[in-house]
Amino acid sequence: MDLEQNKAVEKALQGVISREASHELANLEGEPLKEAFNLIYEQASFQHLLPNEPTVKSVLNELHDLTQDNFSDTFTITELQYLIFEQVETLAELLGIELE
Secondary structure (H helix, E strand, O other), rough: OOOOHHHHHHHHHHOOOOOHHHHHHHHHOHHHHHHHHHHHHHHHHOOOOOOOHHHHHHHHHHHHHHHOOOOOOOOOOHHHHHHHHHHHHHHHHHHHHOOO
């Protein structure tokens, strides 16, 4: 995983778990990452917390929210670009469009 992406993930995780745990999770790779994902997914499923499948409308709403908020205190430009890129990729996938 790219270093900038790791930092963005780590920063996002720090809102819900300790700094040390977020650092560990953000830097997992391979089998340990797969195992951590499966355990978290199982826990979220058990507590009925899994997110709904994205729709075109939900992705557009999230993109709109990103354009309205002031993230200068929270995210760097690179992190914000990554968040927008994720939403654009999801939207393209929903619409069946291959990005170049």
